[in-house]
Amino acid sequence: MRSLIVLATIAVILSGCALSPEYMSASSDRDVCERYGVFSRNPMFSELTTQYHAEMERRSLLSQNEKDLVAKKQIQIGMSLCALYASWGKPDHENRSVGSWGTHIQHVYNAGLRYIRPTYVYTENGVVTSWQD
Numbered sequence: 001m002r003s004l005i006v007l008a009t010i011a012v013i014l015s016g017c018a019l020s021p022e023y024m025s026a027s028s029d030r031d032v033c034e035r036y037g038v039f040s041r042n043p044m045f046s047e048l049t050t051q052y053h054a055e056m057e058r059r060s061l062l063s064q065n066e067k068d069l070v071a072k073k074q075i076q077i078g079m080s081l082c083a084l085y086a087s088w089g090k091p092d093h094e095n096r097s098v099g100s101w102g103t104h105i106q107h108v109y110n111a112g113l114r115y116i117r118p119t120y121v122y123t124e125n126g127v128v129t130s131w132q133d
Helices: 002-015 021-024 030-040 043-059 064-071 083-089
Strands: 095-099 102-109 119-124 127-132
Touching: 030 043, 030 083, 064 083, 083 102, 083 119, 083 127
Parallel strands: none
Antiparallel strands: 095 102, 102 119, 119 127
């Protein structure tokens, strides 16, 4: 929750400013997708949402199917990690397992919200494989 407050504060500061092309170029794919997912949930950040959307397009980070899912804030088995972040934003927690098989991550959304059960999304090697709600 604290990280959301900090992020919202930063967003308020940045919402009146255009982000420089250098800043966007220096951002990782993950950062671009996460920030789009967070800012697109609030119309107050429409300028930032537009900038991050344009950067995702410039980098060709999402397939057409993923773009459609992100626009509806939905997830699907087989979608990329970037599409998950663009659709739902940054998870509250991530639990990572690394082994000879690759990397498995449990992404926890809505953690700590008193009356809402968390949703767990599982990825293997950057692809959504399942979720539990």
